[in-house]
């Protein structure tokens with residue numbers, strides 16, 4: 120078959136692109152995926168106890184973007200779910216993002232003074248970056264910022280990224296801001312949910328179109344080749360004259376010419392527990408204990424009612440391309456020197472006018488699902504419509 124578009128990677132980016140190209144533009148699309156399933160890191164499945172498990176870590180859809188919410192709602196019903204995250208700190212379970220309750224729990228001695236200082240300086244419901252607190256002239260706020268950095272994020276980020284202690288501060292902008300409220304939800308977006316029948320069901324609905332061919336278990340390099348001098352793309356050794364949308368790793372595309380972009384990987388261990396519930400909350404982090412960062416109990420997300428429950432331990436590990444246990448690039452390590460390597464790849468990619476690089480691996484960026492869906496929808500309407 121002659122394809123108008125070839126897409127590498129059947130994650131949410133590749134699937135959204137395929138759906139729009141096939142349904143709206145009536146183009147013929149080939150979607151190539153190296154795993155044995157679609158969905159990328161959002162993939163889920165039903166286990167033997169009937170619980171929906173997110174294989175690559177818990178995924179909660181959350182957004183204020185009505186366009187994206189309405190778009191995905193064409194393909195799924197939703198189970199409304201407001202995610203909550205607790206951190207175990209000094210034997211107390213503390214809500215994060217840190218809020219006024221977290222202050223009461225961890226700073227009983229001076230919580231009133233801290234809250235007064237916050238309310239003197241910020242509006243109710245304000246979100247205050249941790250860095251801003253740490254740099255505050257007010258001694259209570261500065262102390263609070265340092266307290267949150269040290270007690271909540273430092274050890275968690277150390278486990279997650281395994282970088283030198285002195286460099287963890289460089290990731291401070293990734294840390295959830297303090298919320299001047301009693302709202303204990305992890306996200307405060309208007310729409311928060313998981314697909315009622317799972318992400319896979321939603322993705323299958325998105326790909327239901329005779330113009331879409333999905334090739335699973337296929338590394339793109341097995342069927343595509345790129346001549347980097349002429350910038351031509353070959354599919355099964357024949358020149359491909361359509362457009363390639365590439366959502367795989369940008370460094371892999373350029374044969375790691377400037378070196379591998381650093382990632383952290385995860386080992387996710389699931390355990391079935393013969394009880395109705397295991398813990399009091401969907402996700403609990405253990406910044407100071409254990410090698411894993413957190414335990415997630417899936418039933419909270421899906422609202423399923425079963426006699427068994429399944430929990431997932433998340434162990435951050437070194438990314439190792441040659442070790443099948445640790446070769447999934449989960450988290451980009453967005454330190455300045457790594458970003459500079461990415462910029463070199465990006466500059467190179469701009470010469471390939473017949474190829475669009477988009478998605479978390481192609482852009483070395485930690486997107487949330489709604490952000491990448493919006494970006495792909497914009498791409499299709501601005502570039503291909």
Ligand SMILES: Cc1cc2nc3c(=O)[nH]c(=O)nc-3n(C[C@H](O)[C@H](O)[C@H](O)COP(=O)(O)OP(=O)(O)OC[C@H]3O[C@@H](n4cnc5c(N)ncnc54)[C@H](O)[C@@H]3O)c2cc1C
Nearest residue numbers: 128130131132153159160176178179339367478479486488
């Ligand atoms: C642990 C974790 C939890 C998360 N939780 C949330 C959350 O709660 N809410 C939220 O909004 N977002 C969450 N995210 C982010 C979300 O996973 C991403 O936004 C989303 O996966 C990005 O989609 P993508 O298509 O760009 O990438 P991916 O999902 O990674 O898809 C890329 C696809 O390309 C394929 N591929 C790669 N190389 C090749 C190759 N050589 N040949 C063929 N195929 C290839 C991969 O196998 C993969 O299927 C989380 C991320 C992680 C890591």
